[in-house]
Amino acid sequence: MSVLAFPPPVESEAAETLRAEVRAFLADANAARTPLERAESWNGFDREFSRALGRRGWLGMTWPKEYGGHERSAFERYVVVEETLAAGAPVAAHWIADRQSGPTLLRHGTEAQKRAILPRIAAGECVFCIGMSEPDAGSDLAATRARAERQGDGSWKVNGTKLWTTYGHEADYMILFCRTSGTPADRHEGTSQLLVDMRMTSGVTVRPIHDLMGQHHFNEVHFEDAVLPPDALLGTEGQGWAQVMGELAHERSGPERFLSSIQLLIELIGALRGSESLAAQAAVGRLFAHLVTLRRMSRGVAALLEAGDDPTTHAAIVKDLGATFEQELPDIARSLVDEEPDLRSTSDFAAVLAYTMMAAPAFSLRGGTREILRGIIARQLGLR
Amino acid sequence: MDDVSSIIFESAQRLLSDLSERVSAGRPMADCERADGWRQIEEMGLPFALMSEAQGGLGLSDAEAFELVRICGRNVVPWPLVDTMLANRFATQGGAAPAEGPIDTLGELTAEQKERAALARAMQMAGALDVILVMTISHVQERSQFGRPLAKFQAVQHSLAVLAGEVAAGQAAAEHAVARLARGGAAATLAIGIARARIGEACSKAAAIAHQLHGAIGYAREHRLHLYTTSLWRWRDEYGTQTWWTRQVGREVLAAGPDAFWPAVTGA
Structure with missing residues (x-):
C-alpha cells in the first residue's frame, strides 16, 4: 500500500448538525468584525467571545464532563475550530488552552490540577501561553536552558527566559518547559513541564516584542528566582521531552x-x-x-x-x-x-x-x- | 473490502507486477511475449473487470473498481489495460459486446463516461506516484556520493519530504473524488475536477523531484523511472487536460461568489 496513506475522514451527522448551529451563532456574534479584523485569523483576542463559545459548550468539547468537558467527538470539535477560523472569529483568548494546554493537563495533570483548571478553560475563562522557545532554543528545543531547582520545602525556583510567547501578557497560566536536572548537553534527559500561575507568581516579567507590523502578540517572559509551589510539576519529572512532543502533535x-x-x-x-x-x-x-x-x-x-x-x-x-x-x-x-x-x-x-x-x-x-x-x-x- | 475483492487485488498485483518486470525499459517486447502477456491478462478477466456482474464482470463496487485501477497505475505494462476496461464497461452498458484484445482509443464519450475515465486516470496517477516515491527512497539509500548515502544529505531529505507530501496530497484528492462519486451529478463532477487539478500538480512536482534525486542514471532510457514519469506526464492531461479541469472548478467557484465560498469548501 501507500508509503504514507492518510485515513479517510469520518463523516458524522452530529457534526453536520453542529455546523449549522455554529454558523448561525457566528453570523450574529461575528457580524461586526471587518474583513481586515477577520484576516488576523487566530491572533484576534476577545475574552467575551471565548466566554460565549464556552457557554455554548464549544470549548473543551472532547473532555470528560467531570472536568467541565462535553464528551463530544474530535470531529465535532473540528467543526467548531474550522468554522470559527473560516469566519475570522477572535479565538486567541481560548485557542492555546483548548488546543494543547487543556489536553496536556488532561493527560498528565494531577486530579487537583485538572479540577482546578479544566472547567475554567471549558468556560472560556482561562488564557494559556506556551513556554517552549528561548533565545538560544528555537527549533532546537532540547537546548532549553531555563531551569527549575527543587528547594528544601519541595517548591521550585525558576530562572531563565522564554521567547515568542504569544499572548503571554494576557495569560493566566503558562506551561513551562524547562530543565529540572543536568545540563543542556543532556538534551532530552532531565527536562520537565511546570504549571506557572502568571498572575500570582512573583519574579516573572513579561516584556512585549512587536512584530514587523508593529503589533503586539509576542512577548519575552523572564523568570528571576520565581518560586512555584511543589504541586506546580505537570506530569512526571524528567519526562518533559516526551510530554512536549505529545503537546506539539496537537499544536500541529x-x-x-x-x-x-x-x-x-x-x-x-x-x-x-x-x-x-x-x-x-x-x-x-x-x-x-x-x-x-x-x-x-x-x-x-x-x-x-x-x-x-x-x-x-x-x-x-x-x-x-x-x-x-x-x-x-x-x-x-x-x-x-x-x-x-x-x-x-x-x-x-x-x-x-x-x-x-x-x-x-x-x-x-x-x-x-x-x-x-x-x-x-x-x-x-x-x-x- | 471483502475477501473476494482482496483476492482479486492480490492476484492482479501479482500478475501485473510480473508482466511489468518483463518490460525492460528502452527495449520493446517481442511479439510472442506480447501475445502471451495479454492472454494472461484476459485469463484473469481483467479487461472485463469494470463490467457489471450480469454482463460477465467482477461485480466490483465503485470503490473497489478504482482500487483495481490504482493497482494498474502501480504496474506499467505495455497494453492500454485501463482503457480496455473502461471501453468494455461503456460498450456493455450500451448493449454492445466487449471487445477482443486491447483497445487504444475510447472514441466518443458521454459527459459521465468522460468523468469516469478522468477519475480512472487520477487513480492510475495515484498508483504510479507511490512507485516513484518508493523508487526514489531506495535510490537515495543505495547510491553513495562523497562517501555517504545520498539519504544522509539534508538537502536530499527535504526534497524527499516534499515529494512525499505531494504524493500524499495527490492521492488524497483522487480518493476524495472516488468517495464523492456516489453523490452523482454536479458534486461528483466538482470532486473529479478537484482531483485532476491537485493530482496533476502533484505529478509535475513529484516527477521533477524523482528525476532530480535519481541524477543522470534516472534519465537513461534503460532505467525504469521514465516508464512512470512519462506515464504521469501523459495521464495528467488525458480525458480533459489538467488546465481544463482546473478552469472548470475555478469557473464554478467564481460564479458562486465570496459568500458561497466556505460552504462550498465544506460541501465539496
Whole structure:
C-alpha cells in the first residue's frame, strides 16, 4: 500500500448538525468584525467571545464532563475550530488552552490540577501561553536552558527566559518547559513541564516584542528566582521531552495550519467574481482544489487522533503543505488583481492583501519551522 | 473490502507486477511475449473487470473498481489495460459486446463516461506516484556520493519530504473524488475536477523531484523511472487536460461568489 496513506475522514451527522448551529451563532456574534479584523485569523483576542463559545459548550468539547468537558467527538470539535477560523472569529483568548494546554493537563495533570483548571478553560475563562522557545532554543528545543531547582520545602525556583510567547501578557497560566536536572548537553534527559500561575507568581516579567507590523502578540517572559509551589510539576519529572512532543502533535494537527489566509482568498474571489479571465479561473480552481484536499487530509489526521494513533508525521505533512498554500496566496492575489496593498485602504481587498502579505512569513515558522517538519517527514521515510 | 475483492487485488498485483518486470525499459517486447502477456491478462478477466456482474464482470463496487485501477497505475505494462476496461464497461452498458484484445482509443464519450475515465486516470496517477516515491527512497539509500548515502544529505531529505507530501496530497484528492462519486451529478463532477487539478500538480512536482534525486542514471532510457514519469506526464492531461479541469472548478467557484465560498469548501 501507500508509503504514507492518510485515513479517510469520518463523516458524522452530529457534526453536520453542529455546523449549522455554529454558523448561525457566528453570523450574529461575528457580524461586526471587518474583513481586515477577520484576516488576523487566530491572533484576534476577545475574552467575551471565548466566554460565549464556552457557554455554548464549544470549548473543551472532547473532555470528560467531570472536568467541565462535553464528551463530544474530535470531529465535532473540528467543526467548531474550522468554522470559527473560516469566519475570522477572535479565538486567541481560548485557542492555546483548548488546543494543547487543556489536553496536556488532561493527560498528565494531577486530579487537583485538572479540577482546578479544566472547567475554567471549558468556560472560556482561562488564557494559556506556551513556554517552549528561548533565545538560544528555537527549533532546537532540547537546548532549553531555563531551569527549575527543587528547594528544601519541595517548591521550585525558576530562572531563565522564554521567547515568542504569544499572548503571554494576557495569560493566566503558562506551561513551562524547562530543565529540572543536568545540563543542556543532556538534551532530552532531565527536562520537565511546570504549571506557572502568571498572575500570582512573583519574579516573572513579561516584556512585549512587536512584530514587523508593529503589533503586539509576542512577548519575552523572564523568570528571576520565581518560586512555584511543589504541586506546580505537570506530569512526571524528567519526562518533559516526551510530554512536549505529545503537546506539539496537537499544536500541529489542526485546520489553523492552512486557513490563516482564507480571508484573502474570500476577498480575491469577491474581486474576481464572475470573471471570464482564464488565468483567474485556473488560479482559483487550483486554490480551491488545494484547500479541499488539505481539509480532507487534516480531517484524516483528526481521525488518527480520535483513534489514538500517533499523528506526528501526517500532521507535519499537512502543516508543511498548508503553510506553503497560505504563503502563496498573497502573490497569486497580486498577480490577478491590479490594486496596491494598503493596510489603511478603504478597499477590503487592498487592506487584507497588505495584512496577509506581512503575516505570511510567520506561517512556516510558528509551531515548528518548515525545516523541522521536513526533517520529521524524512525520518518517517527512513532517511534519518 | 471483502475477501473476494482482496483476492482479486492480490492476484492482479501479482500478475501485473510480473508482466511489468518483463518490460525492460528502452527495449520493446517481442511479439510472442506480447501475445502471451495479454492472454494472461484476459485469463484473469481483467479487461472485463469494470463490467457489471450480469454482463460477465467482477461485480466490483465503485470503490473497489478504482482500487483495481490504482493497482494498474502501480504496474506499467505495455497494453492500454485501463482503457480496455473502461471501453468494455461503456460498450456493455450500451448493449454492445466487449471487445477482443486491447483497445487504444475510447472514441466518443458521454459527459459521465468522460468523468469516469478522468477519475480512472487520477487513480492510475495515484498508483504510479507511490512507485516513484518508493523508487526514489531506495535510490537515495543505495547510491553513495562523497562517501555517504545520498539519504544522509539534508538537502536530499527535504526534497524527499516534499515529494512525499505531494504524493500524499495527490492521492488524497483522487480518493476524495472516488468517495464523492456516489453523490452523482454536479458534486461528483466538482470532486473529479478537484482531483485532476491537485493530482496533476502533484505529478509535475513529484516527477521533477524523482528525476532530480535519481541524477543522470534516472534519465537513461534503460532505467525504469521514465516508464512512470512519462506515464504521469501523459495521464495528467488525458480525458480533459489538467488546465481544463482546473478552469472548470475555478469557473464554478467564481460564479458562486465570496459568500458561497466556505460552504462550498465544506460541501465539496
